[in-house]
Amino acid sequence: MRARSTERTTVRRWGLRHLPLLPVVLLVGGAVFDYRTDPHVTGEAFYTAAPMTAAALLSLRATILAGLGACAADIALLAHFGLLGKSGGLSELSSVVTVSALAVVVNRLMYFSNVRLQSARRVALAVQRAVLPEPPASIGPLRIAVRYQAAAKDAQIGGDLYSAQETPYGVRCLVGDVRGKGMDAIKAVNVAMGVFGEAADEEPTLAGIAARVERALVRERKRRSGPVRTEGFVTAVLVEIPHRGEELRLVNRGHPAPLLLHAGRVHTAEPSAPALPLGLAELSPDEDRTDTVPFPPGATLLLYTDGLTEARNRAGDFYDPVAELTGHDFPGPDELLDTLLTEVTHHTGGRITDDLALLAVTRGSGHTGGRT
Known part of the structure; x- marks a missing residue:
């Protein structure tokens, strides 16, 4: 590659x-x-x-x-x-x-x-950076990197979001994609980011965080009028990496499945059951399911929005991160994300038609050493 x-x-x-x-x-x-x-x-x-x-x-x-x-x-x-x-x-x-x-x-x-x-x-970039501050580059043995690439077709503010923070329960991350663009999308991003930042510190479970973000998005959407009242829902993945152990927990709300990279292999962390995006739970009585997957030292978790998997070349072929990343090792999350952006740009010929947010977490050796 x-x-x-x-x-x-x-x-x-x-x-x-x-x-x-x-x-x-x-x-x-x-x-x-x-x-x-x-x-x-x-x-x-x-x-x-x-x-x-x-x-x-x-x-x-x-x-x-x-x-x-x-x-x-x-x-x-x-x-x-x-x-x-x-x-x-x-x-x-x-x-x-x-x-x-x-x-x-x-x-x-x-x-x-x-x-x-x-x-x-x-x-647009200034607004995006104000709403999406950079997470820390490392938390204990976890190295973290993010990238955001706006669509090349215009200068509209997109609705992709990401966050990573240390909490009493471990390092918790969020990557999501709000339906729509412009200021309405930014409002939804701001609501989701604000509630997640508070709930991640207080809620003992990922399902509890998802429920709080859900309620906030529903309240925000009900304040709107006209066609935009139906927008504002968020596809998202919530992640918890405990301070101890070699596993992580996931709640997936209608978002592309994360990838786990380890020793040249790529595993897709598909949810055990499909779920509707955040903001639409009223349409389904099902409760959130939390999946647990191995996350050993040397492994990297890759969270992304659909701008990655829906990037097309001139022939109409989608970019396949699993096929492109299999068989390759990366020193850290920054190298992985830089390579991904380069590959997607070449695959599309520079015609990026959707915003793209990437968050990668690489586990080193030892414990996270977070708050107790």
Whole structure:
């Protein structure tokens, strides 16, 4: 996996490094094509493509230079073949001049659009970080890492959430995904995070934490009106890693099953019984079931949102973390998450269409040594 990743990264970097040369290649190629073909076969397509390519890839100055270069090349070749003063030549030249001028306009429009988008993304990221503070990098022998990648398609604030904190009962974690985007999603994230942070310290069981978050989300949803009243539920996984022992406990509320990585093997911690997302328990009388799974020293727990497993490539194939991670060992949670993000980006060609939250916990040796 790492060899493929390195190879793709090298190819991509080479392409990005040489991409600014494309307008020059188009101009030179157009001039050579124009010079070596029949006088009535024109290289106009090359001359118009060069400034438009520069408009999309390069600065305003480079776009202007590409446009001037296209006009100069066209004038030189038209003069060489004696077509400069004729109607066909003038028509061709006017097309090149017009497209070159439009390229400058397109470049400016793209620049200001990008400025606005980057500003919106910075605001969204600031809000996201305020709502989702970074958990500690380590708690006793547990090393913790998180990553959040917003969808590349827009600058909307997403509804993915994560938390990890030390409690009297062990280290408790939460990863979830709120239905919807924007400020309504952020409200639900804020409610879930606030209640979880308090309940994790007070409730003796994961089921008790889930019940408190459930009630808070239902109250929040009932305050809304219109179509958004039906949103605000959260798919989530709650985790408890006791201070002693080599196991962990899980409550899964309609969320993608966590993965356990150990000695090159990957195990999917599927829930023993399906459950509805948080905020929808009123539709089902079933109580939460807590599953216990082994978590020995050297193992890593990976929690993620569906942005990971629903990431598609151009052929429509979903990214499969189990297949990609099997047979590989990682020094720690940071290396695992960095590799995952790189792999998903390459798998999708950079077209991330859903927010992606990742939380990984690696157990070292010894006891957690938490509060008593």
